[in-house]
Amino acid sequence: MFRFCNRMKSYITFLFTCFLFLNFIFGTTKLQAQEQPVFTHQDTLRGSITPERAWWDLTHYHLNIRVNPADSTIRGLNTVQYRVLKPNQVLQIDLQAPMRLEKVVQNGKTLAVKKDGYAYFIQLQEKQKAGSLQKLDVYYSGRPQVSKNPPWTGGLTWKKDANGLPFVATSCQGDGASLWWPCKDHMYDEPDSMQISVTVPQNLTNVSNGRLRRVSQNNDGTKTFHWAVTNPINNYGVNVNIADYVNFSEKYAGEKGPLDLNYYVLRSNLEKAKKQFKEVPRMLKALEHWFGPYPFYEDSYKLVEVPYLGMEHQSSVTYGNKYQNGYLGRDVSGTGWGLKFDFIIVHESGHEWFANNITYKDVADMWIHESFTAYSESLFLDYHFGKKAASEYVIGKRKTIKNDQPIIGYYNVNNSGSGDMYNKGANMLHTLRQLFKDDEKWRQVLRGLNKEFYHQTVTTAQIENYLSQQIGRDLKPFFDQYLRDVRIPNLEYRFANNNLQYRWTNVVSGFNMPVRVFLNEKEQWLEPTTAWQELKGITPKTKIASDNNFYITQNK
Numbered sequence: 001m002f003r004f005c006n007r008m009k010s011y012i013t014f015l016f017t018c019f020l021f022l023n024f025i026f027g028t029t030k031l032q033a034q035e036q037p038v039f040t041h042q043d044t045l046r047g048s049i050t051p052e053r054a055w056w057d058l059t060h061y062h063l064n065i066r067v068n069p070a071d072s073t074i075r076g077l078n079t080v081q082y083r084v085l086k087p088n089q090v091l092q093i094d095l096q097a098p099m100r101l102e103k104v105v106q107n108g109k110t111l112a113v114k115k116d117g118y119a120y121f122i123q124l125q126e127k128q129k130a131g132s133l134q135k136l137d138v139y140y141s142g143r144p145q146v147s148k149n150p151p152w153t154g155g156l157t158w159k160k161d162a163n164g165l166p167f168v169a170t171s172c173q174g175d176g177a178s179l180w181w182p183c184k185d186h187m188y189d190e191p192d193s194m195q196i197s198v199t200v201p202q203n204l205t206n207v208s209n210g211r212l213r214r215v216s217q218n219n220d221g222t223k224t225f226h227w228a229v230t231n232p233i234n235n236y237g238v239n240v241n242i243a244d245y246v247n248f249s250e251k252y253a254g255e256k257g258p259l260d261l262n263y264y265v266l267r268s269n270l271e272k273a274k275k276q277f278k279e280v281p282r283m284l285k286a287l288e289h290w291f292g293p294y295p296f297y298e299d300s301y302k303l304v305e306v307p308y309l310g311m312e313h314q315s316s317v318t319y320g321n322k323y324q325n326g327y328l329g330r331d332v333s334g335t336g337w338g339l340k341f342d343f344i345i346v347h348e349s350g351h352e353w354f355a356n357n358i359t360y361k362d363v364a365d366m367w368i369h370e371s372f373t374a375y376s377e378s379l380f381l382d383y384h385f386g387k388k389a390a391s392e393y394v395i396g397k398r399k400t401i402k403n404d405q406p407i408i409g410y411y412n413v414n415n416s417g418s419g420d421m422y423n424k425g426a427n428m429l430h431t432l433r434q435l436f437k438d439d440e441k442w443r444q445v446l447r448g449l450n451k452e453f454y455h456q457t458v459t460t461a462q463i464e465n466y467l468s469q470q471i472g473r474d475l476k477p478f479f480d481q482y483l484r485d486v487r488i489p490n491l492e493y494r495f496a497n498n499n500l501q502y503r504w505t506n507v508v509s510g511f512n513m514p515v516r517v518f519l520n521e522k523e524q525w526l527e528p529t530t531a532w533q534e535l536k537g538i539t540p541k542t543k544i545a546s547d548n549n550f551y552i553t554q555n556k
Protein backbone atom coordinates (compact mmCIF):
# COMPACT_ATOMS: atom_id res chain seq x y z
CA MET A 1 0.00 0.00 0.00
CA PHE A 2 2.70 2.41 1.02
CA ARG A 3 4.79 1.77 -2.07
CA PHE A 4 1.79 1.96 -4.34
CA CYS A 5 0.81 5.30 -2.90
CA ASN A 6 4.30 6.70 -3.16
CA ARG A 7 4.40 5.69 -6.79
CA MET A 8 1.01 7.33 -7.30
CA LYS A 9 2.33 10.44 -5.62
CA SER A 10 5.40 10.67 -7.81
CA TYR A 11 3.20 10.10 -10.86
CA ILE A 12 0.94 12.95 -9.78
CA THR A 13 3.98 15.13 -9.07
CA PHE A 14 5.32 14.28 -12.54
CA LEU A 15 2.01 15.24 -14.18
CA PHE A 16 1.92 18.42 -12.18
CA THR A 17 5.47 19.29 -13.24
CA CYS A 18 4.54 18.71 -16.90
CA PHE A 19 1.54 20.94 -16.41
CA LEU A 20 3.66 23.69 -14.89
CA PHE A 21 6.19 23.42 -17.69
CA LEU A 22 3.49 23.70 -20.38
CA ASN A 23 1.93 26.47 -18.41
CA PHE A 24 5.23 28.32 -18.35
CA ILE A 25 5.80 27.81 -22.09
CA PHE A 26 2.33 28.91 -23.15
CA GLY A 27 1.71 31.29 -20.30
CA THR A 28 -1.97 30.46 -20.28
CA THR A 29 -2.78 30.64 -16.62
CA LYS A 30 -1.21 31.90 -13.45
CA LEU A 31 -1.92 29.11 -11.03
CA GLN A 32 -0.03 29.16 -7.76
CA ALA A 33 2.62 26.55 -8.39
CA GLN A 34 4.94 27.82 -5.72
CA GLU A 35 2.29 27.41 -3.06
CA GLN A 36 1.56 23.74 -3.61
CA PRO A 37 1.37 22.24 -0.14
CA VAL A 38 3.19 19.05 0.69
CA PHE A 39 0.86 16.08 0.96
CA THR A 40 1.50 12.95 2.94
CA HIS A 41 0.79 9.28 2.53
CA GLN A 42 -2.00 9.73 5.11
CA ASP A 43 -3.54 12.50 2.96
CA THR A 44 -3.70 10.06 0.06
CA LEU A 45 -5.23 7.32 2.21
CA ARG A 46 -7.82 9.76 3.46
CA GLY A 47 -8.45 11.71 0.27
CA SER A 48 -8.45 9.16 -2.55
CA ILE A 49 -10.68 6.29 -3.59
CA THR A 50 -8.17 3.64 -2.64
CA PRO A 51 -8.48 0.09 -4.05
CA GLU A 52 -9.65 -1.00 -0.57
CA ARG A 53 -12.55 1.45 -0.83
CA ALA A 54 -13.46 1.21 -4.49
CA TRP A 55 -14.70 -2.40 -4.52
CA TRP A 56 -17.63 -1.97 -2.14
CA ASP A 57 -20.66 0.31 -2.12
CA LEU A 58 -22.08 1.57 1.16
CA THR A 59 -25.75 0.72 1.67
CA HIS A 60 -26.38 1.38 5.35
CA TYR A 61 -24.75 2.43 8.62
CA HIS A 62 -26.05 1.78 12.09
CA LEU A 63 -24.03 3.88 14.48
CA ASN A 64 -24.80 2.75 18.00
CA ILE A 65 -22.87 4.61 20.68
CA ARG A 66 -22.82 5.65 24.29
CA VAL A 67 -21.71 9.21 24.96
CA ASN A 68 -20.57 9.95 28.47
CA PRO A 69 -20.24 13.68 29.23
CA ALA A 70 -18.81 12.89 32.69
CA ASP A 71 -15.50 11.64 31.22
CA SER A 72 -15.81 12.93 27.61
CA THR A 73 -15.78 9.45 26.09
CA ILE A 74 -17.60 7.67 23.31
CA ARG A 75 -17.85 3.93 22.91
CA GLY A 76 -19.92 1.62 20.80
CA LEU A 77 -20.00 0.26 17.31
CA ASN A 78 -20.84 1.08 13.74
CA THR A 79 -22.49 -1.65 11.70
CA VAL A 80 -21.43 -1.11 8.11
CA GLN A 81 -23.56 -2.67 5.39
CA TYR A 82 -22.27 -2.75 1.86
CA ARG A 83 -22.74 -4.33 -1.54
CA VAL A 84 -19.79 -6.02 -3.19
CA LEU A 85 -19.07 -4.43 -6.56
CA LYS A 86 -15.90 -6.40 -7.33
CA PRO A 87 -14.63 -9.18 -5.07
CA ASN A 88 -11.76 -8.21 -2.78
CA GLN A 89 -10.65 -9.44 0.64
CA VAL A 90 -9.28 -6.21 2.11
CA LEU A 91 -11.56 -3.37 3.19
CA GLN A 92 -10.55 0.08 4.45
CA ILE A 93 -12.26 1.73 7.42
CA ASP A 94 -11.04 5.01 8.87
CA LEU A 95 -10.82 6.08 12.49
CA GLN A 96 -8.62 8.86 13.84
CA ALA A 97 -6.56 8.78 17.00
CA PRO A 98 -7.02 9.02 19.88
CA MET A 99 -10.12 6.92 19.14
CA ARG A 100 -9.26 3.22 19.20
CA LEU A 101 -10.66 0.54 16.94
CA GLU A 102 -11.23 -2.43 19.24
CA LYS A 103 -12.39 -5.22 16.98
CA VAL A 104 -14.11 -5.92 13.71
CA VAL A 105 -16.57 -8.79 13.40
CA GLN A 106 -18.14 -10.35 10.32
CA ASN A 107 -20.57 -13.26 10.61
CA GLY A 108 -19.46 -13.94 14.17
CA LYS A 109 -15.74 -14.00 13.34
CA THR A 110 -13.29 -11.45 14.69
CA LEU A 111 -11.07 -10.31 11.83
CA ALA A 112 -7.43 -9.40 11.53
CA VAL A 113 -6.80 -5.69 11.00
CA LYS A 114 -3.69 -3.91 9.69
CA LYS A 115 -3.35 -0.33 10.86
CA ASP A 116 -1.74 2.34 8.70
CA GLY A 117 -2.13 5.64 10.56
CA TYR A 118 -5.80 6.49 10.55
CA ALA A 119 -6.68 3.81 7.98
CA TYR A 120 -7.52 0.28 9.07
CA PHE A 121 -7.23 -2.50 6.50
CA ILE A 122 -9.61 -5.26 7.47
CA GLN A 123 -8.68 -8.74 6.29
CA LEU A 124 -11.98 -10.41 5.39
CA GLN A 125 -12.40 -14.16 5.74
CA GLU A 126 -15.85 -14.58 4.20
CA LYS A 127 -15.80 -14.78 0.41
CA GLN A 128 -17.01 -11.43 -0.98
CA LYS A 129 -19.14 -12.40 -3.95
CA ALA A 130 -19.98 -9.69 -6.48
CA GLY A 131 -23.48 -8.35 -5.90
CA SER A 132 -23.79 -9.78 -2.38
CA LEU A 133 -24.78 -7.68 0.63
CA GLN A 134 -22.36 -7.87 3.56
CA LYS A 135 -22.23 -6.56 7.08
CA LEU A 136 -19.37 -5.61 9.36
CA ASP A 137 -19.49 -4.65 13.05
CA VAL A 138 -16.77 -2.16 13.93
CA TYR A 139 -16.30 -1.71 17.69
CA TYR A 140 -14.44 1.33 19.01
CA SER A 141 -13.98 3.62 22.00
CA GLY A 142 -12.00 6.56 23.30
CA ARG A 143 -11.91 10.19 24.22
CA PRO A 144 -12.32 11.98 20.87
CA GLN A 145 -10.40 15.07 19.88
CA VAL A 146 -11.87 18.23 21.34
CA SER A 147 -12.50 20.91 18.74
CA LYS A 148 -10.32 23.95 19.33
CA ASN A 149 -12.45 26.21 17.16
CA PRO A 150 -15.75 24.59 16.16
CA PRO A 151 -17.02 24.25 13.50
CA TRP A 152 -13.80 25.20 11.65
CA THR A 153 -11.71 22.60 13.40
CA GLY A 154 -13.28 19.22 13.89
CA GLY A 155 -14.04 17.37 17.07
CA LEU A 156 -16.30 17.32 20.07
CA THR A 157 -17.45 20.35 22.01
CA TRP A 158 -18.19 19.67 25.68
CA LYS A 159 -19.82 22.67 27.31
CA LYS A 160 -22.30 23.33 30.10
CA ASP A 161 -25.58 25.22 29.77
CA ALA A 162 -26.68 28.03 32.11
CA ASN A 163 -28.01 25.42 34.57
CA GLY A 164 -24.73 23.53 34.65
CA LEU A 165 -25.98 20.64 32.53
CA PRO A 166 -23.88 19.11 29.72
CA PHE A 167 -24.16 20.75 26.30
CA VAL A 168 -22.34 18.55 23.80
CA ALA A 169 -21.98 18.59 20.01
CA THR A 170 -19.94 17.09 17.19
CA SER A 171 -18.64 18.95 14.14
CA CYS A 172 -16.19 17.49 11.65
CA GLN A 173 -16.33 18.94 8.13
CA GLY A 174 -12.89 18.73 6.53
CA ASP A 175 -11.18 16.91 9.37
CA GLY A 176 -13.57 14.04 8.84
CA ALA A 177 -16.27 12.03 10.52
CA SER A 178 -13.64 9.42 11.42
CA LEU A 179 -12.64 11.85 14.17
CA TRP A 180 -15.44 10.39 16.25
CA TRP A 181 -16.83 7.30 14.50
CA PRO A 182 -15.40 4.61 12.24
CA CYS A 183 -16.57 4.89 8.63
CA LYS A 184 -15.60 5.04 4.98
CA ASP A 185 -14.32 8.58 5.38
CA HIS A 186 -14.49 9.76 1.78
CA MET A 187 -17.32 11.78 0.33
CA TYR A 188 -17.84 9.90 -2.94
CA ASP A 189 -19.86 7.12 -1.32
CA GLU A 190 -22.91 7.63 0.89
CA PRO A 191 -25.06 5.00 2.58
CA ASP A 192 -28.63 4.92 1.25
CA SER A 193 -29.94 5.21 4.80
CA MET A 194 -28.66 5.31 8.36
CA GLN A 195 -29.67 4.64 11.93
CA ILE A 196 -28.10 6.53 14.81
CA SER A 197 -28.66 5.23 18.33
CA VAL A 198 -27.18 7.34 21.08
CA THR A 199 -27.21 6.49 24.78
CA VAL A 200 -26.98 9.44 27.16
CA PRO A 201 -27.59 10.14 30.86
CA GLN A 202 -31.26 10.03 31.84
CA ASN A 203 -31.69 13.82 32.20
CA LEU A 204 -30.39 14.66 28.72
CA THR A 205 -31.72 14.46 25.16
CA ASN A 206 -29.80 13.43 22.07
CA VAL A 207 -30.68 14.95 18.72
CA SER A 208 -29.24 13.43 15.56
CA ASN A 209 -30.26 13.31 11.90
CA GLY A 210 -33.59 12.18 10.50
CA ARG A 211 -36.57 11.23 12.63
CA LEU A 212 -36.72 10.04 16.22
CA ARG A 213 -38.12 6.51 16.02
CA ARG A 214 -38.16 5.76 19.75
CA VAL A 215 -36.49 6.37 23.09
CA SER A 216 -35.61 3.32 25.18
CA GLN A 217 -35.03 3.38 28.93
CA ASN A 218 -32.02 1.45 30.18
CA ASN A 219 -31.65 0.16 33.71
CA ASP A 220 -28.35 1.95 34.34
CA GLY A 221 -29.63 5.53 34.52
CA THR A 222 -29.38 6.14 30.79
CA LYS A 223 -31.71 6.51 27.83
CA THR A 224 -31.14 5.61 24.19
CA PHE A 225 -32.41 7.81 21.39
CA HIS A 226 -32.95 5.96 18.11
CA TRP A 227 -32.81 8.21 15.03
CA ALA A 228 -33.41 7.07 11.46
CA VAL A 229 -32.38 8.75 8.21
CA THR A 230 -34.11 7.33 5.14
CA ASN A 231 -32.06 9.21 2.53
CA PRO A 232 -28.41 9.09 1.48
CA ILE A 233 -26.30 11.09 3.92
CA ASN A 234 -22.72 12.36 3.74
CA ASN A 235 -20.16 11.64 6.45
CA TYR A 236 -19.76 15.09 7.93
CA GLY A 237 -23.53 15.60 7.85
CA VAL A 238 -23.96 13.01 10.60
CA ASN A 239 -24.11 14.55 14.06
CA VAL A 240 -24.78 14.04 17.73
CA ASN A 241 -26.09 16.90 19.90
CA ILE A 242 -26.74 16.34 23.57
CA ALA A 243 -28.30 18.76 26.03
CA ASP A 244 -31.26 19.42 28.26
CA TYR A 245 -33.24 20.29 25.13
CA VAL A 246 -36.82 21.45 24.89
CA ASN A 247 -38.68 20.89 21.68
CA PHE A 248 -41.33 22.71 19.70
CA SER A 249 -42.58 22.04 16.21
CA GLU A 250 -44.79 23.18 13.37
CA LYS A 251 -45.87 22.04 9.95
CA TYR A 252 -44.84 23.92 6.84
CA ALA A 253 -46.95 23.75 3.68
CA GLY A 254 -44.13 23.23 1.22
CA GLU A 255 -43.81 22.43 -2.48
CA LYS A 256 -43.86 18.69 -1.81
CA GLY A 257 -46.62 18.77 0.81
CA PRO A 258 -46.52 19.19 4.58
CA LEU A 259 -42.98 19.36 5.97
CA ASP A 260 -42.36 18.70 9.65
CA LEU A 261 -40.24 21.40 11.28
CA ASN A 262 -38.78 20.51 14.65
CA TYR A 263 -36.78 22.80 16.89
CA TYR A 264 -34.54 21.74 19.77
CA VAL A 265 -33.20 24.50 21.99
CA LEU A 266 -31.83 24.96 25.48
CA ARG A 267 -34.57 25.25 28.06
CA SER A 268 -33.61 28.84 28.92
CA ASN A 269 -33.78 29.95 25.26
CA LEU A 270 -37.27 28.70 24.42
CA GLU A 271 -38.95 32.10 24.18
CA LYS A 272 -36.13 33.65 22.14
CA ALA A 273 -36.14 30.64 19.81
CA LYS A 274 -39.88 30.80 19.24
CA LYS A 275 -39.40 34.33 17.97
CA GLN A 276 -36.17 33.95 15.99
CA PHE A 277 -37.04 30.63 14.34
CA LYS A 278 -39.94 32.30 12.52
CA GLU A 279 -37.09 32.76 10.04
CA VAL A 280 -37.32 29.08 9.09
CA PRO A 281 -40.61 29.23 7.11
CA ARG A 282 -39.38 32.46 5.45
CA MET A 283 -36.15 30.69 4.49
CA LEU A 284 -38.08 27.71 3.09
CA LYS A 285 -40.37 29.98 1.07
CA ALA A 286 -37.41 31.66 -0.61
CA LEU A 287 -35.15 28.65 -1.09
CA GLU A 288 -37.86 26.27 -2.33
CA HIS A 289 -38.77 28.98 -4.83
CA TRP A 290 -35.21 29.20 -6.14
CA PHE A 291 -33.90 25.66 -5.63
CA GLY A 292 -36.97 23.42 -5.68
CA PRO A 293 -38.46 21.30 -2.88
CA TYR A 294 -36.49 20.83 0.33
CA PRO A 295 -34.62 17.61 -0.47
CA PHE A 296 -35.42 15.58 2.67
CA TYR A 297 -39.15 15.73 3.42
CA GLU A 298 -39.12 12.11 4.61
CA ASP A 299 -36.51 12.95 7.25
CA SER A 300 -38.12 16.26 8.29
CA TYR A 301 -36.28 19.54 8.92
CA LYS A 302 -34.77 20.27 12.32
CA LEU A 303 -32.95 23.25 13.74
CA VAL A 304 -30.87 22.35 16.79
CA GLU A 305 -29.11 24.72 19.16
CA VAL A 306 -25.40 23.99 19.64
CA PRO A 307 -22.48 25.56 21.52
CA TYR A 308 -20.81 26.79 18.29
CA LEU A 309 -21.91 28.97 15.35
CA GLY A 310 -23.61 26.40 13.13
CA MET A 311 -23.24 23.64 10.56
CA GLU A 312 -25.24 22.11 7.72
CA HIS A 313 -25.89 18.74 9.34
CA GLN A 314 -28.40 16.99 7.10
CA SER A 315 -32.00 17.36 8.33
CA SER A 316 -30.66 18.57 11.71
CA VAL A 317 -29.13 21.92 10.88
CA THR A 318 -27.25 23.22 13.89
CA TYR A 319 -27.61 26.74 15.19
CA GLY A 320 -25.51 28.96 17.45
CA ASN A 321 -26.09 32.46 16.08
CA LYS A 322 -27.27 33.75 19.47
CA TYR A 323 -30.84 34.46 18.31
CA GLN A 324 -29.99 37.55 16.32
CA ASN A 325 -29.92 38.63 12.71
CA GLY A 326 -26.79 38.91 10.63
CA TYR A 327 -23.66 36.84 11.24
CA LEU A 328 -23.40 37.03 15.04
CA GLY A 329 -25.12 40.39 14.72
CA ARG A 330 -22.85 41.67 11.93
CA ASP A 331 -23.66 42.40 8.31
CA VAL A 332 -21.01 40.65 6.22
CA SER A 333 -21.89 42.75 3.17
CA GLY A 334 -21.73 46.15 4.83
CA THR A 335 -24.87 47.18 2.91
CA GLY A 336 -27.43 46.83 5.67
CA TRP A 337 -29.16 43.93 3.89
CA GLY A 338 -27.22 41.39 5.93
CA LEU A 339 -29.15 42.43 9.03
CA LYS A 340 -32.49 41.60 7.43
CA PHE A 341 -32.09 37.87 8.11
CA ASP A 342 -30.50 35.32 10.41
CA PHE A 343 -27.35 34.40 8.50
CA ILE A 344 -26.95 30.99 10.10
CA ILE A 345 -30.54 29.87 9.54
CA VAL A 346 -30.41 30.88 5.88
CA HIS A 347 -26.84 29.82 5.07
CA GLU A 348 -26.74 26.47 6.88
CA SER A 349 -30.20 25.55 5.61
CA GLY A 350 -29.18 26.55 2.09
CA HIS A 351 -26.71 23.68 2.33
CA GLU A 352 -29.58 21.20 2.41
CA TRP A 353 -29.71 21.77 -1.36
CA PHE A 354 -26.02 22.36 -2.06
CA ALA A 355 -23.98 20.06 0.21
CA ASN A 356 -26.53 17.52 1.36
CA ASN A 357 -28.64 17.06 -1.76
CA ILE A 358 -25.82 17.77 -4.23
CA THR A 359 -22.58 16.71 -2.55
CA TYR A 360 -18.99 17.00 -3.75
CA LYS A 361 -17.18 13.73 -4.39
CA ASP A 362 -13.83 15.31 -3.53
CA VAL A 363 -13.40 18.17 -1.06
CA ALA A 364 -11.28 19.99 -3.70
CA ASP A 365 -14.70 20.77 -5.24
CA MET A 366 -16.09 22.26 -2.05
CA TRP A 367 -17.17 25.37 -3.99
CA ILE A 368 -20.21 23.32 -5.06
CA HIS A 369 -21.33 23.54 -1.44
CA GLU A 370 -20.14 26.98 -0.47
CA SER A 371 -20.50 29.10 -3.61
CA PHE A 372 -24.13 28.16 -4.20
CA THR A 373 -24.93 28.45 -0.51
CA ALA A 374 -23.24 31.85 -0.10
CA TYR A 375 -25.31 32.85 -3.12
CA SER A 376 -28.47 31.46 -1.50
CA GLU A 377 -28.25 34.31 1.07
CA SER A 378 -28.62 36.70 -1.82
CA LEU A 379 -31.52 34.68 -3.28
CA PHE A 380 -33.26 34.83 0.10
CA LEU A 381 -33.06 38.64 -0.13
CA ASP A 382 -34.15 38.53 -3.76
CA TYR A 383 -37.34 36.68 -2.79
CA HIS A 384 -38.26 38.83 0.22
CA PHE A 385 -36.72 42.21 -0.59
CA GLY A 386 -36.23 42.25 -4.36
CA LYS A 387 -33.51 41.98 -6.93
CA LYS A 388 -31.79 45.26 -6.04
CA ALA A 389 -31.30 44.18 -2.41
CA ALA A 390 -29.93 40.83 -3.57
CA SER A 391 -27.43 42.45 -5.95
CA GLU A 392 -26.26 45.01 -3.42
CA TYR A 393 -25.69 42.26 -0.86
CA VAL A 394 -23.62 39.96 -3.07
CA ILE A 395 -21.64 42.89 -4.50
CA GLY A 396 -21.08 44.16 -0.95
CA LYS A 397 -19.45 40.86 -0.05
CA ARG A 398 -16.72 41.41 -2.66
CA LYS A 399 -14.66 43.28 -0.09
CA THR A 400 -13.96 39.95 1.61
CA ILE A 401 -12.50 38.32 -1.51
CA LYS A 402 -8.77 37.63 -1.26
CA ASN A 403 -7.87 36.12 -4.63
CA ASP A 404 -5.05 34.41 -2.77
CA GLN A 405 -5.30 30.99 -4.41
CA PRO A 406 -7.71 29.17 -6.69
CA ILE A 407 -11.13 28.13 -5.38
CA ILE A 408 -10.59 24.52 -6.44
CA GLY A 409 -8.12 22.64 -4.23
CA TYR A 410 -5.91 19.64 -4.97
CA TYR A 411 -7.68 16.38 -5.74
CA ASN A 412 -7.31 13.04 -3.95
CA VAL A 413 -5.51 14.40 -0.89
CA ASN A 414 -8.43 15.79 1.16
CA ASN A 415 -7.52 19.38 0.29
CA SER A 416 -9.96 22.24 -0.15
CA GLY A 417 -9.21 25.45 -2.04
CA SER A 418 -9.38 29.13 -1.12
CA GLY A 419 -11.93 30.55 1.29
CA ASP A 420 -12.93 32.61 -1.76
CA MET A 421 -15.20 29.68 -2.55
CA TYR A 422 -17.80 31.56 -0.45
CA ASN A 423 -18.05 35.14 -1.60
CA LYS A 424 -16.07 35.04 -4.83
CA GLY A 425 -18.04 31.91 -5.71
CA ALA A 426 -21.30 33.72 -4.98
CA ASN A 427 -20.17 36.60 -7.19
CA MET A 428 -19.20 34.18 -9.94
CA LEU A 429 -22.75 32.76 -9.84
CA HIS A 430 -24.22 36.25 -9.76
CA THR A 431 -22.14 37.04 -12.87
CA LEU A 432 -23.36 33.83 -14.51
CA ARG A 433 -26.93 34.88 -13.81
CA GLN A 434 -26.31 38.00 -15.93
CA LEU A 435 -25.10 35.81 -18.79
CA PHE A 436 -28.38 33.87 -18.77
CA LYS A 437 -30.14 37.21 -19.40
CA ASP A 438 -33.34 35.66 -18.08
CA ASP A 439 -34.03 35.35 -14.34
CA GLU A 440 -36.78 32.79 -14.76
CA LYS A 441 -34.51 30.59 -16.86
CA TRP A 442 -31.79 31.02 -14.20
CA ARG A 443 -34.24 29.89 -11.52
CA GLN A 444 -35.16 26.84 -13.58
CA VAL A 445 -31.46 26.03 -13.96
CA LEU A 446 -30.89 26.17 -10.19
CA ARG A 447 -33.95 23.96 -9.67
CA GLY A 448 -32.76 21.76 -12.53
CA LEU A 449 -29.40 21.17 -10.81
CA ASN A 450 -31.23 19.93 -7.73
CA LYS A 451 -33.29 17.55 -9.87
CA GLU A 452 -30.53 16.36 -12.17
CA PHE A 453 -28.14 15.60 -9.29
CA TYR A 454 -30.78 14.71 -6.68
CA HIS A 455 -29.18 12.87 -3.74
CA GLN A 456 -25.91 12.42 -5.64
CA THR A 457 -22.23 13.06 -5.16
CA VAL A 458 -20.77 15.03 -8.07
CA THR A 459 -17.65 16.55 -9.62
CA THR A 460 -17.08 20.12 -10.76
CA ALA A 461 -17.07 18.85 -14.35
CA GLN A 462 -20.66 17.59 -14.00
CA ILE A 463 -21.85 20.96 -12.72
CA GLU A 464 -19.91 22.88 -15.37
CA ASN A 465 -21.28 20.68 -18.16
CA TYR A 466 -24.84 21.02 -16.94
CA LEU A 467 -24.57 24.81 -16.82
CA SER A 468 -22.88 24.94 -20.24
CA GLN A 469 -25.69 22.88 -21.73
CA GLN A 470 -28.34 25.05 -20.15
CA ILE A 471 -26.84 28.31 -21.35
CA GLY A 472 -25.93 26.92 -24.75
CA ARG A 473 -22.29 27.95 -24.72
CA ASP A 474 -19.03 26.45 -23.50
CA LEU A 475 -18.46 27.87 -20.03
CA LYS A 476 -15.09 26.18 -19.60
CA PRO A 477 -13.03 29.40 -19.90
CA PHE A 478 -15.47 31.11 -17.52
CA PHE A 479 -15.00 28.45 -14.82
CA ASP A 480 -11.25 28.19 -15.48
CA GLN A 481 -11.05 31.90 -14.81
CA TYR A 482 -13.07 32.06 -11.62
CA LEU A 483 -12.39 28.63 -10.09
CA ARG A 484 -8.87 27.77 -11.25
CA ASP A 485 -7.18 31.18 -11.46
CA VAL A 486 -6.94 34.13 -9.11
CA ARG A 487 -7.08 37.02 -11.56
CA ILE A 488 -10.09 39.27 -11.93
CA PRO A 489 -10.98 39.69 -15.62
CA ASN A 490 -10.30 43.20 -16.82
CA LEU A 491 -12.28 44.85 -19.57
CA GLU A 492 -9.80 47.09 -21.34
CA TYR A 493 -10.98 49.67 -23.84
CA ARG A 494 -9.74 52.54 -25.95
CA PHE A 495 -10.95 54.77 -28.71
CA ALA A 496 -9.64 54.79 -32.26
CA ASN A 497 -11.22 57.63 -34.22
CA ASN A 498 -14.91 57.18 -33.59
CA ASN A 499 -14.69 53.52 -32.74
CA LEU A 500 -14.69 51.84 -29.35
CA GLN A 501 -12.11 49.07 -29.09
CA TYR A 502 -12.20 46.54 -26.28
CA ARG A 503 -10.74 43.24 -25.11
CA TRP A 504 -10.26 41.06 -22.03
CA THR A 505 -6.94 41.18 -20.22
CA ASN A 506 -5.81 39.45 -17.05
CA VAL A 507 -7.63 36.30 -18.18
CA VAL A 508 -7.07 32.65 -19.06
CA SER A 509 -6.61 31.74 -22.68
CA GLY A 510 -9.89 31.59 -24.57
CA PHE A 511 -11.77 33.74 -22.05
CA ASN A 512 -14.70 35.17 -24.01
CA MET A 513 -17.37 36.14 -21.50
CA PRO A 514 -19.99 38.51 -22.92
CA VAL A 515 -20.44 41.60 -20.79
CA ARG A 516 -23.14 44.22 -20.36
CA VAL A 517 -21.92 47.80 -20.50
CA PHE A 518 -23.61 51.15 -20.53
CA LEU A 519 -22.65 53.68 -23.18
CA ASN A 520 -23.91 57.01 -21.91
CA GLU A 521 -26.23 54.90 -19.76
CA LYS A 522 -27.60 53.01 -22.75
CA GLU A 523 -27.32 49.22 -22.35
CA GLN A 524 -25.06 47.43 -24.80
CA TRP A 525 -23.79 43.82 -24.76
CA LEU A 526 -20.21 43.30 -25.87
CA GLU A 527 -18.57 39.99 -26.80
CA PRO A 528 -14.93 40.65 -25.93
CA THR A 529 -12.15 38.13 -26.43
CA THR A 530 -8.47 38.52 -25.68
CA ALA A 531 -8.04 40.21 -29.09
CA TRP A 532 -9.19 43.76 -29.76
CA GLN A 533 -12.77 44.02 -31.02
CA GLU A 534 -14.41 47.14 -32.35
CA LEU A 535 -17.75 48.87 -32.04
CA LYS A 536 -18.13 51.54 -34.68
CA GLY A 537 -19.54 55.00 -34.24
CA ILE A 538 -18.80 55.55 -30.57
CA THR A 539 -17.22 58.92 -29.89
CA PRO A 540 -14.42 59.30 -27.32
CA LYS A 541 -16.73 61.50 -25.27
CA THR A 542 -19.00 58.54 -24.56
CA LYS A 543 -19.19 57.53 -20.93
CA ILE A 544 -18.41 53.80 -20.63
CA ALA A 545 -19.47 51.82 -17.55
CA SER A 546 -19.53 48.08 -17.24
CA ASP A 547 -22.42 46.56 -15.29
CA ASN A 548 -21.39 46.25 -11.65
CA ASN A 549 -23.22 42.93 -11.40
CA PHE A 550 -20.25 41.39 -13.24
CA TYR A 551 -17.28 40.52 -11.05
CA ILE A 552 -14.69 42.22 -13.27
CA THR A 553 -12.57 45.34 -13.42
CA GLN A 554 -12.44 47.83 -16.27
CA ASN A 555 -9.82 50.29 -17.42
CA LYS A 556 -8.89 52.45 -20.31
Ligand SMILES: [Zn+2]
Pocket (backbone or CB within 6 Å): 347, 348, 351, 369, 370, 373
Ligand atom coordinates in the same frame (compact mmCIF):
# COMPACT_ATOMS: atom_id res chain seq x y z
ZN1 LIG B 1 -21.39 26.99 4.30
